[in-house]
Amino acid sequence: MNVETYRTRSIMRALTDRAVTALAILATALVVAPLVAIFIYLVYRGASSLNLAFFTQVPKPVGEPGGGMANAILGSGILLALASSIGVPIGIGGGIYLAEFGRGTKLANAVRFTADVLNGVPSIVMGVAIYALIVNPQKHYSAFSGGVALGIMMIPTVCRTTEEMLLMVPHAVREAALGLGVPNWRSVLSITVKTASPGIITGCMLAFARVAGETAPLIFTALGNQFWSTSLNDPIAALPLQIYVYAISPYDDWHRLAWAGALVLIILIVLAVSLVRFVTSRGVLKGAS
Amino acid sequence: MGVGIEVINLNAWYGSNHTLQDINLNIPANHATALIGPSGCGKSTFVRCINRMHETNPIARVTGTIRIGELDIYENAKPVEIRRRVGMVFQRPNPFPTMSIYDNVAAGLKLNGYSNHRALDEIVEKSLKNSALWDEVKDDLKKKSGASLSGGQQQRLCIARALAVDPEVLLMDEPASALDPVSTSKIEDLIFQLKSQYTIVIVTHNMQQAARVAEKTGFFLNGRMVEFDATHKIFTNPSDKRTEDYITGRFG
Numbered sequence: 001m002n003v004e005t006y007r008t009r010s011i012m013r014a015l016t017d018r019a020v021t022a023l024a025i026l027a028t029a030l031v032v033a034p035l036v037a038i039f040i041y042l043v044y045r046g047a048s049s050l051n052l053a054f055f056t057q058v059p060k061p062v063g064e065p066g067g068g069m070a071n072a073i074l075g076s077g078i079l080l081a082l083a084s085s086i087g088v089p090i091g092i093g094g095g096i097y098l099a100e101f102g103r104g105t106k107l108a109n110a111v112r113f114t115a116d117v118l119n120g121v122p123s124i125v126m127g128v129a130i131y132a133l134i135v136n137p138q139k140h141y142s143a144f145s146g147g148v149a150l151g152i153m154m155i156p157t158v159c160r161t162t163e164e165m166l167l168m169v170p171h172a173v174r175e176a177a178l179g180l181g182v183p184n185w186r187s188v189l190s191i192t193v194k195t196a197s198p199g200i201i202t203g204c205m206l207a208f209a210r211v212a213g214e215t216a217p218l219i220f221t222a223l224g225n226q227f228w229s230t231s232l233n234d235p236i237a238a239l240p241l242q243i244y245v246y247a248i249s250p251y252d253d254w255h256r257l258a259w260a261g262a263l264v265l266i267i268l269i270v271l272a273v274s275l276v277r278f279v280t281s282r283g284v285l286k287g288a289s
Numbered sequence: 290m291g292v293g294i295e296v297i298n299l300n301a302w303y304g305s306n307h308t309l310q311d312i313n314l315n316i317p318a319n320h321a322t323a324l325i326g327p328s329g330c331g332k333s334t335f336v337r338c339i340n341r342m343h344e345t346n347p348i349a350r351v352t353g354t355i356r357i358g359e360l361d362i363y364e365n366a367k368p369v370e371i372r373r374r375v376g377m378v379f380q381r382p383n384p385f386p387t388m389s390i391y392d393n394v395a396a397g398l399k400l401n402g403y404s405n406h407r408a409l410d411e412i413v414e415k416s417l418k419n420s421a422l423w424d425e426v427k428d429d430l431k432k433k434s435g436a437s438l439s440g441g442q443q444q445r446l447c448i449a450r451a452l453a454v455d456p457e458v459l460l461m462d463e464p465a466s467a468l469d470p471v472s473t474s475k476i477e478d479l480i481f482q483l484k485s486q487y488t489i490v491i492v493t494h495n496m497q498q499a500a501r502v503a504e505k506t507g508f509f510l511n512g513r514m515v516e517f518d519a520t521h522k523i524f525t526n527p528s529d530k531r532t533e534d535y536i537t538g539r540f541g
Contacts, residue, residue: 172383176447178345180397180454181373190400195387 022249042266044172046259054260059226059242065253069261070227073268075143075237078230081152082147083211087154088204092193094155095162095200100188112163119156126153127217135221143229143236146222150214154207159204165196201280205273212269215240291488292358292457293318294339299353301334301343308334310512312353315503321489322478323499325445325521326509329537332492335509336460339490340375341368357458374400376451376487380463381445384435390417390426393435393446397454420449421479441472448479452487455528459483461491465498477502496536500524508532 053068060067094111102108130149135141168190177187193200211217218224223235224245230236239261246258294316301309309331316322323403324332337343341469342363355362356396362371384393392399394413413430417423422445426438435446444464451459461480465473480489480502493499499506500520507517516523516532527533534540 119490122459139453170383171383172379172381175342175345175379176383176385177396177400179340179342179372179377179379180400182397182400183369186400191385191396195385197387256362 011232027032029102036052039266042259042263046256046261046263049256049260051262054116054257054264058228062251067257069239069242069257069264071225072237072239072261073264074230075222075225076239076265076268078143078232078236079147079150079218079238080208080212081146082232083150083154084204086148086151087158091155091158091204091207092162093202094159095166096188096193097160098163099166100192112160115159122266123153124216127220130217131220140233141221141223141235142233143222144232146218146236146238147232149217150211152175153211153214153217157210158203158209161206162196162200165199165203166179166192168199169195185221201276205276209269209273212272213240213265215244263265291319291484291486294488294490295356295456297354299335299338300351301331301338302350302382303346304348306325308512309338312514314514314517316488316490318488319484319486320505321484321491321503322505323498323503324490324492324507324509325494325535327494327540330509332514333426333462334340334375336462336492338371339458339460340377342369342372342377343361348419353526356496373397373454374456375458375460376454376456377445378447378459378461378464381467382440382447384387384438384443384446386434386436388435390433390435390446391430392437394449404493415448416453419452419483420445421475428446439472441468441475441524444468444472444476445479447448457488459468459487459489463492463494466494473498496524508535
């Protein structure tokens with residue numbers, strides 16, 4: 001190869017390198033842009049309605065100015081706590097079964113298929129199903145039924161990410177534990193799951209963030225509530241429900257509150273996810289992969 | 290103290306693949322025994338039968354007898370108990386990535402429910418000293434992850450981890466094949482020291498390594514053990530033509 005072709009190829013390589021880098025940056029920007037745009041717009045529309053009352057008061061009756069969404073913030077917290085306490089353990093347990101104990105069995109394939117289908121079930125269908133299974137027999141709407149609806153929606157995401165993350169743990173790590181005379185169940189829980197835990201936590205946070213904004217499954221279950229309520233047996237307010245009700249109302253001040261509610265919802269999700277990340281990343285050792 | 294291993298008519302399969310055929314040999318206590326042979330000849334399968342790791346693969350099957358000391362390991366013993374008596378070091382260093390150096394060494398004991406902290410401290414120190422790693426890591430025991438060490442250090446960490454459960458036998462499946470020459474010679478020095486306390490079985494592709502560390506050497510070919518004898522005999526005056534062809538580099 002003579003010097004001339006070498007030079008041309010070298011220039012070509014440099015140009016390709018630049019072009020690909022530019023495309024990657026562009027793609028990154030396109031990923032981030034919608035979130036930033038939504039956030040800026042929410043701040044623009046909602047920030048002016050945010051005040052102390054928003055976080056401390058319950059909604060005022062129609063016509064009275066002021067009021068807040070304190071009960072909806074609390075209600076969302078209760079619903080999500082209930083949903084997580086259902087969705088996270090069942091999802092992780094199912095994922096452990098799929099990856100570690102049931103690998104290759106018919107039952108595991110059936111569970112995996114069911115989880116994937118469940119993941120594709122529209123959220124309104126989930127609401128209707130829980131209405132038929134819990135609300136209708138009990139003859140009343142309740143926070144409990146709402147939490148169950150959201151919890152079941154979390155299961156497939158948590159389950160499948162747990163499975164994927166466990167399968168990524170190198171075989172050598174499992175063998176190391178078994179080679180030390182550690183029983184298989186102990187090796188799975190203390191070594192494999194622990195090694196995969198950052199990914200599993202990410203899966204849980206994805207599921208959490210997704211159901212935190214769900215409105216449809218709550219319409220037939222948690223229903224919403226204009227007043228303070230912490231009882232699992234009564235209808236309960238939730239931020240997405242409150243936003244929905246306010247947004248479709250004909251009143252301007254309710255519209256403003258809806259914008260503020262949407263802004264608060266996004267901020268709370270970001271805070272919750274960051275908090276979990278912070279707590280679970282402490283104690284990670286230097287050089288741990 | 291190490292114990293001898295007696296292998297009688299051992300056969301092993303992966304699915305329909307008959308990977309070990311009629312293996313008979315006596316591995317002496319407190320010596321290093323090397324197993325050599327071309328890739329796929331069954332050496333690794335053989336050592337994995339000694340601590341019953343072979344059967345962790347669902348399609349694997351074994352027949353025959355292995356006695357470790359007085360214990361018939363396929364007759365009246367649980368795999369987990371065997372594996373505590375027979376430590377294993379793998380080809381690629383495999384420290385637990387989320388654990389500190391200390392926890393890596395203590396893992397075998399902790400995961401089996403051992404929780405005497407003062408005793409653990411002593412065992413960790415002793416194991417790391419035995420694996421010649423103590424001086425390099427003693428200041429970062431609980432601060433650094435096992436995965437942050439160099440490859441050679443990781444392998445010595447894995448040896449320490451195996452030693453911490455106080456086995457009688459130490460199986461090493463090509464323990465230095467992923468390491469550079471300096472780390473390799475450290476591991477070999479270590480084998481030399483350890484064989485006074487443990488019975489060591491080392492699989493290796495490196496014939497010089499077998500000659501350096503082992504008193505006895507076995508040559509495996511196509512799932513059979515062709516020859517088993519004193520190392521110097523195998524390398525200077527093998528009785529089987531196939532052994533001679535292999536060690537002179539005519540195949541394999």
